[in-house]
Amino acid sequence: MHLVIELVHLQGCEQEVREAQEGSNEELKNECIMRLSWALVHSKQPEDVQRGIAMLESSLGTNTSPLKLREKLYLLAVGYYRCSEYARSREVVEECLKIEPDFRQAQTLKRAIEDRITKDGVIGIGIAATAVGLVAGGIAAALARRG
Template identity: 55%
Template structure:
């Protein structure tokens, strides 16, 4: 019997193996980004600082941080990055959208990263996480629909027996 409960727990539990960041890390990287913006002339140092901050934001447990990271990464795409940078940006956008519950967008972004680099192991792993989450959500949705149909059918049966 405990195996059944373990299986149910693992199905409904989170299998998210992506790293998480906390507010202290984000705060430190924000200070670095501010210092980079104020103290350096090199665009590459500024870009690296923003990418580190974006990485931390999309790996946050705080949804507003994740959304802020997504916005920063979308802005980075407008700067015409090279292919390696694009791959990283697409990957991080996929992570952010995955964390925000936007599975269709997450899948599109990870697919774009994998077009640039088909053997990108982090991207392949994230693609599997996304597909597993989509499948799990579909099964849960079917279960909810089946439960609702059962309740409606039960209600109709009760009305019919009451009329007789």
């Protein structure tokens, strides 16, 4: 059911963008693109998240307003986080926090990113230690058979 609602929402946003592009109001176009980007990076479909990231990256140079840039960077960081690109997400959210250090959503996202990087690092260390243990055990077993 949620997937159907998400699809309808995305289609509605895409229709808004198409209609806005037919007009000459740049502000309306930008607002529609931001709504679509938001919907895409929050989608459960990885290809939608990638589309949202691409849209946001291509729109970064189009508006120099600090508030708009902050919003774009935040959404971009969310997209990278949802694609498990945690290091890139952290870089982007830090840029966002340079614009507005008190932006609570960005602060929360940064903590989530850092927690995830730490968790993945601990898991990586555990996997490496297990692999080393298996290799050492294999060598010990081979030596025991020889001797």
